[in-house]
Amino acid sequence: MTDAPAPAPRRRPGGRTARTGQAVHDAVRALLAERGQGGFTGRDVAERAGVHEATIYRRWGSLDTLLLDVAATVSRLNEDSPLPDTGTLRGDLLTWASAMATDLEGPEGLGLLRSVLAVRTSGDERADRVSDFVYARAEAIQRVLDRARQRGEAVPELLDVLERLVAPLYFRAIFAYRRPDAGLAELVDNALAAAARE
Amino acid sequence: MTDAPAPAPRRRPGGRTARTGQAVHDAVRALLAERGQGGFTGRDVAERAGVHEATIYRRWGSLDTLLLDVAATVSRLNEDSPLPDTGTLRGDLLTWASAMATDLEGPEGLGLLRSVLAVRTSGDERADRVSDFVYARAEAIQRVLDRARQRGEAVPELLDVLERLVAPLYFRAIFAYRRPDAGLAELVDNALAAAARE
Structure with a gap:
């Protein structure tokens, strides 16, 4: 374990534990x-954040769990950011999907x-963090759908x-055979077409 | 490292290296x-396969790479198995998707x-193995589509x-919010509807 020199911590509310958590999250994102x-280890994170490697394993248990914690936090931050409000469901979904792409x-x-x-x-507490990740996205979409329904638009189901x-965007990003934002309008229109079934 | 007792190897053509590879693959699948x-280590694989742990790292480099090798091999085996041949594209895709689910x-x-x-x-040789995994599935679907086109059916594009x-099936399996085989006919019909655009 390397005793990395501690940089001056960014001052944030919440005391030392919160500051350490923030520094570690920032290091992971960087x-x-x-x-x-897959390109870095827990030691790399510790060095970048200026904390002891043991602190990371004591608090998160493993690098995987830390990564999930960061993913869930980023999802919640995205959820708190303003939703698109273009006046139509099609416009909102296009804007939302474009940001996601x-x-x-x-x-x-x-x-x-x-x-x-x-x-x-399944089978461990990390499952909750995976759920956080997708549910934050689902929540945002649901609010866009609810608003469209209130305007009187025909609205597909969340699923x-x-x-x-969302599934095709993930698929494109993972398998990298085309850019996630290619033909977004077509994906959105296909999602909207599901409303016609109801 | 544990010196696990070697079980009698299954006799397969290809000599000792091939037999070791097969034993290691069988151990991973088991x-x-x-x-x-995520529930086992390279040492567990070595013990199960009756080989030295060092043999695994010398040949595959890491447990991740070994897992990818197994995934690509299973994909190729699936590709070699008989394709569904129900007489209609809808029937073929339903059969294929049901097996996949x-x-x-x-x-x-x-x-x-x-x-x-x-x-x-990107960036390392493992990318090829990821491509193997999805391309084996894409190949199978393409052959089903080609056969339908020869019969004169309207056929959607592979993508x-x-x-x-495929993307929704993966999404369901990963996020586990519903069984992969729920409403398969609806997924297939939506894929077929893409043919109408052309």
């Missing part, structure tokens, strides 16, 4: 952006997605939007 | 079925998928079938 998922084209977004996909979803819009 | 992805519901199939999804697809049928 390393994901630079090297991608941009996110997935970067190494940080793709690295976080891979971290989530790699984890078993249809997840499977017809 | 451990995936029993414990799921069954595969994804088991711990071995899901574990192999997670292993593939977790790996970065549409991947994104409208």
